[in-house]
Amino acid sequence: METLIAQLLNGLSLGSIYALIALGYTMVYGIIQLINFAHGEILMIGAYAGFFAITKLELGFFPALIVAMVVSVVLGIIVERVAYKPLRNSTRLSALITAIGVSLFLQNGGLQVFGTDYVTFPRAVDKVTYKFLGGNATITSHQILILIITVIMMFILQYIVHKTKTGKAMRAVSYDKDAALLMGVNVDSVITVTFAIGSAFAAVAGVLLGMYYQTIHPLMGSMPGLKAFIAAVLGGIGIIPGAMAGGFLLGIIETLVSGYLSSAYRDVVVFGLLIVILVVKPTGLLGKDTHEKV
Amino acid sequence: MKRENLLIGILLIVFYAAVFFATETGLIPPYYQVNLYLMGINIIAAVSLNLIVGFTGQLALGHAGFMAVGAYISVILTMKLGQPFLLAVLAGAAAAFLVGILIGLPTLRLKGDYLAIATLGFGEIIRRLLDNIDYVGGAAGINGIPKLTNWTWLYIFTLLTIFIIKNFVNSTHGRACISVRDNEIAAETMGINTTYYKVLAFSIGAFFVGIAGALYAHYFFLIQPATFSFMKSFDALVMVVFGGLGSITGSVIAAVAVTFMNAALINFGTLRMVIYALLLVIIMVFRPQGLMGTKELTFKRLFGGKERGGSANVNDKTSD
Amino acid sequence: MKNNKWLVVLIMMLVAALAATGCGGKDGDSETIKVGVNYELSGDVAAYGTTAKDAILLAFDEINEAGGVLGKKIEAVVLDNKSDATEALSVATKLVTQEKVVAHLGPATTGATLNTIPVITEYKVPLITNSATHPDITVDPQTNKTREFVFRTCFIDPPQAIVGAEFAVKELGVKKVAVYYDNTNDYSKGLYKVFKEHVTALGGEVVAEEGYVESDLEFRPTLTKFKQSGAELIYIPGYYEKVAKIVSQARELGIDVPFLGADGWDSPDLVEVAGPEALNNTYFTNHYSPQDPSEKVQNFVNAYKERYGSIPASFSATAYDAAYLLADAIKRAGSTDTEAITKALAETKDFDGITGRFSFDEQHNPVKEISIIEMVDGEQTLKTKIAPK
Structure with a gap:
């Protein structure tokens, strides 16, 4: 029982990481229906920006977080303008390939610029370990911090999308780009804003990921990015609370499989489950069924 | 038409013989031979994926998974069971075909990005399962595979793939697949069993890329689960989109071009992947419909009178 | 749009030309x-x-x-x-x-x-x-x-794992060991198999064995499992970047048994990531030690x-x-x-x-000879040198 609680705590903290990355992913997908494969790489650039802000500019954790967000937002906007915008009216497939191309470019460019070594991320926030249940379960201050930030970010995102004017415009673009244009929505700038917000979220995730796991690397974004995307799909892609639910679900499932079955088969179970969920309920756990327009 | 076919036939034989003698006499340096084999394998992978993605409109990202099935099954047959090469290749392809049906039946109900992510997941599952099977060496894979793929086999299988898929596309079945791509609901209303055709195209694609896997394994000495990663699926997809969705000749040209590009970039050292990625984005941005669009490159287009200057495929109205 | 096609062709030709000149100059x-x-x-x-x-x-x-x-x-x-x-x-x-x-x-x-x-x-x-x-x-x-x-x-792998097993059983005197290896890496899997064989041959017992994947970041679930197994030593035949995370997460979970590893551990980043404290009571087999005074x-x-x-x-x-x-x-x-x-x-x-x-x-x-390095407050110190038989 104590082990189970310890494992659930492990799952919850892993899940909050996935949820954090999935938030940005799901928002961008929700608005422009593009799997932004470069999300993980924008996260990586954010992590490096945070790293340099802390080590070279000697900033504290939160100022460094802001620097990272600014850098990622600029990068996100450039990527959108240069690589995605010209393809807005082409096939989904060309856009997908471009997204993967951008991702490869940033990964390998990162290897060139930052080098191939793992870089140790400074411990900008003190780590305190809390033990309970007779030392059988532990939780660290970093895990708590990530959990709190993830929840706050979700509410901020919900607020932006559902309560602000920009959010309204974003939703309009998501329903029907052409109609939104006719109604006077500046589609281009709405999409740019979407990318900017998504990139800022990626930067936060990158810095937290770096701090939590202590190393950063030019390829650090790809696997968490893919897992986060799966989390977003599990929860129902485009739905903000869904990304959250999917993230936690994925984290807990992975932990339980590793803890009670075998970690060697963890990814098999996760991807198998993904396929099953997609087949049974293609819109994800929190998704609504929509009927196809003829 | 008859004369044209005859001409193509003669050209194909001449090309085969020319390369055969050039490799035998060492006229083609070994480094280019490696890339020649890669070209053939890439052509098979691209054309077979084009059937799924380009003609049937199903966005699949797990092509490398089927390639792995073909490679592993064929190697088990030649190395562990001592069977002849041809049988091994066909068995590998048949296994990929069966797995294709197995995977296709549930997942092809999904659409667009959901299908993409489900097939990507499936490719990962195959890789992770292979990691855990000690019979095929786990993560270390199998090495010391006999080099049974030669120019003749490669050429025959590449041509067969192109020929069969071309004829499939032009058949009633192929038309049904295209109608699924263009409008699934309309196709269904017209009485086309869309699931059947989607699974059919999917598993035929798997069959041929299974052949590619078998040829690959018996040329490159070593196969590992890591060989058949997502990047392999992606490379094939790049060739398909590059060449033009629904253009077989486009896929062939793109497979040749991408292999060539990759070989040329080898001199750039660590920058090669950066340049490759950059080229990818540039080409997609400037030519999202691919080199050929949905058109085919034919002799008529190459040498037919009407176009100015005799340049290839000028009539692509699809480009705008 | 027609011109774009030629642009693409042009780019490819340019690449090829650049590449050709790149290798031509050296002849x-x-x-x-x-x-x-x-x-x-x-x-x-x-x-x-x-x-x-x-x-x-x-x-x-x-x-x-x-x-x-x-x-x-x-x-x-x-x-x-x-x-x-x-x-x-x-x-x-x-x-x-x-x-x-x-x-x-x-x-x-x-x-x-x-x-x-x-x-x-x-x-x-x-x-x-x-x-x-x-x-x-x-x-x-x-x-x-x-x-x-x-x-x-x-x-090669086997002597390293044999020396590791001998060191664990004979010098450290442990009986129950757990092994945490990289399931996607043949080097790691090879060491794991030989180590297991020799620990068993020397009278020890492998009480838990698990594999991780090269892209993993989170090791707590498996480590929690190890904790329950009663292992007195955990062998991690992996690379430093994962090892650092595993050791750090293990110490966080209150696992204080010794860790043993192989040459993949050797990197200054090991200490930087895991911290000197977490690495106390850890050992690894290696080719050389940069502290070697020669x-x-x-x-x-x-x-x-x-x-x-x-x-x-x-x-x-x-x-x-x-x-x-x-x-x-x-x-x-x-x-x-x-x-x-x-x-x-x-x-x-x-x-x-x-x-x-x-x-x-x-x-x-x-x-x-194979060196066994002990980590003491973040410094690699040469514990002993063992010649494999």
Whole structure:
């Protein structure tokens, strides 16, 4: 029982990481229906920006977080303008390939610029370990911090999308780009804003990921990015609370499989489950069924 | 038409013989031979994926998974069971075909990005399962595979793939697949069993890329689960989109071009992947419909009178 | 839109032209001895390939400054294999047949190295790898014959795991061990199997065994499981970046048993990531120790540090040895004929390298002592040296 609680705590903290990355992913997908494969790489650039802000500019954790967000937002906007915008009216497939191309470019460019070594991320926030249940379960201050930030970010995102004017415009673009244009929505700038917000979220995730796991690397974004995307799909892609639910679900499932079955088969179970969920309920756990327009 | 076919036939034989003698006499340096084999394998992978993605409109990202099935099954047959090469290749392809049906039946109900992510997941599952099977060496894979793929086999299988898929596309079945791509609901209303055709195209694609896997394994000495990663699926997809969705000749040209590009970039050292990625984005941005669009490159287009200057495929109205 | 097509074609032609000129310029220079350097410079394991390449270039520069070999300078032809076994073959073919190198250094990993063997064998060019530790590299598993043209400067997996098992059971006196290995890595899996065998043979017991995946970040679930198993030692035959995370997460969970590992642990980042405290009570088997007071080692460590700004890991040391060993073999062969160099390499006796004095056994593996390093407050200290039997 104590082990189970310890494992659930492990799952919850892993899940909050996935949820954090999935938030940005799901928002961008929700608005422009593009799997932004470069999300993980924008996260990586954010992590490096945070790293340099802390080590070279000697900033504290939160100022460094802001620097990272600014850098990622600029990068996100450039990527959108240069690589995605010209393809807005082409096939989904060309856009997908471009997204993967951008991702490869940033990964390998990162290897060139930052080098191939793992870089140790400074411990900008003190780590305190809390033990309970007779030392059988532990939780660290970093895990708590990530959990709190993830929840706050979700509410901020919900607020932006559902309560602000920009959010309204974003939703309009998501329903029907052409109609939104006719109604006077500046589609281009709405999409740019979407990318900017998504990139800022990626930067936060990158810095937290770096701090939590202590190393950063030019390829650090790809696997968490893919897992986060799966989390977003599990929860129902485009739905903000869904990304959250999917993230936690994925984290807990992975932990339980590793803890009670075998970690060697963890990814098999996760991807198998993904396929099953997609087949049974293609819109994800929190998704609504929509009927196809003829 | 008859004369044209005859001409193509003669050209194909001449090309085969020319390369055969050039490799035998060492006229083609070994480094280019490696890339020649890669070209053939890439052509098979691209054309077979084009059937799924380009003609049937199903966005699949797990092509490398089927390639792995073909490679592993064929190697088990030649190395562990001592069977002849041809049988091994066909068995590998048949296994990929069966797995294709197995995977296709549930997942092809999904659409667009959901299908993409489900097939990507499936490719990962195959890789992770292979990691855990000690019979095929786990993560270390199998090495010391006999080099049974030669120019003749490669050429025959590449041509067969192109020929069969071309004829499939032009058949009633192929038309049904295209109608699924263009409008699934309309196709269904017209009485086309869309699931059947989607699974059919999917598993035929798997069959041929299974052949590619078998040829690959018996040329490159070593196969590992890591060989058949997502990047392999992606490379094939790049060739398909590059060449033009629904253009077989486009896929062939793109497979040749991408292999060539990759070989040329080898001199750039660590920058090669950066340049490759950059080229990818540039080409997609400037030519999202691919080199050929949905058109085919034919002799008529190459040498037919009407176009100015005799340049290839000028009539692509699809480009705008 | 028509013009775009030609733009694309133009770009490709440009790339090809650039590439062609890139290799054309190097031809016709017989004043140098060309050595192929085929390493993982991009992709997953770029970190290992890069440190090895750096050390090799350092060694060649030193050799050239000291007058070169046979009156000629060594010219390194460095190509990237993208951490991809197929590319490694392609690169090797290019090096051997186009660049006409006299010897081939690399690749770093077992899979990539295995894939280059057919081509270097066909053209009779000697290959030295500095970190491919799998037994099959130098011995064909099907015929049990030594591969004539393949050599290495690292020790192979089994002795390392045997020494590790002996150290754990005899010196540390533990009975129950857990093993946490990289399931996607043949090096790690190889060590795990041999270690398990020998611990059992020495009367110990493996109470828990799990594999992780190269992209993993989160190890707490498995470690929580290990904690319940009553293991008195955890063996992690993996690479430093994962090891650091595993040890750090384990200590966080209150696991205070000793950890034992292998040469993949060796990197300054191990301490940086895990922190000195977490690493107390951990040990690993290694090729050399940068703390080794010998002049040779210190000169190398300082030269490397000055040029690249970091302390060389053991794979840099074995790569450096590979470069010097090659130069030595060319000298002894007295010619740049590839078969003569191969013969000289096979006859290597008491070569004095950074990683110890060694000779090749009949399977082209160096026979040398294995160091056991203990981490004490973030410093690598030499616990003991054990010669494998």
